[in-house]
Amino acid sequence: MTSKQDFTPVEWTQVLMSPTIAGMAITAADPSGLWGMLKESFASGAALVAAKSDPGANPLVKAVVADFETADGRDEIKGALQARFAGATPDDVVSRALAALAEVAGILDAKAPDDAPAFKAWLEEISLKVAEAPRKADFSGSAGSRSSDAEKATLTEIQKTLNT
Known part of the structure; x- marks a missing residue:
């Protein structure tokens, strides 16, 4: 069973911030205004809560959630995100997020091969929930697809990046 101690501090920070990055990539792919961003943020947070309460959740997922719940863990995530995304445009956020997820996939494959697929x-599930969070309106004002073409394309890129 993989734990925090199996990673260097830098690697752990990358793994720790990956759930946030998975959601950010989708949000940045097609920003959907204040309410849309709030719904997307809630969807990402709900995935963390669901993992915490799921007795069958992967132990590495639970370790990340547990660290995410601490003030030190949140401060670590905040600092790492600010460093990685400083001055980024939405397009930059998507490309930087995909690069970060590629790094995490490599770390997981090397350090946690048994837990990597589930993590x-x-x-990927977090990204999908974020994409489906806000209902997009079509040009007539009626509810449209739950995710935009840009979000769908980003989901596909996340799947390729994570090799899921």
Whole structure:
């Protein structure tokens, strides 16, 4: 069973911030205004809560959630995200997020091969929930697809990046 101690501090920070990055990539792919961003943020947070309460959740996922719940863990994530995304445009956020997820996939494959598939699937699930969070309106004002073409394309890129 993989734990935080199996990673260097830098690697752990990358793994720790990956759920946030998985959601950010989708949000940046097609920003949907204040309410849309709030719904997307809630969807990402709900995935963390669901993992915490799921007795069958992958142990590495649970370790990330547990660290995410601490003030030190949140401060670590905040600092790492600010460093990685400083001055980024939405397009930059998507490309930087995909690069970060590629790094995490490599770390997981090397350091946690038994837990990597489940953890990567969890990251993909977070991305999907964020994409489906706000209902997009079509040009007539009626409810349209739950995710835009840009979000769908980013989901596909996340799947390729994570090899899920």
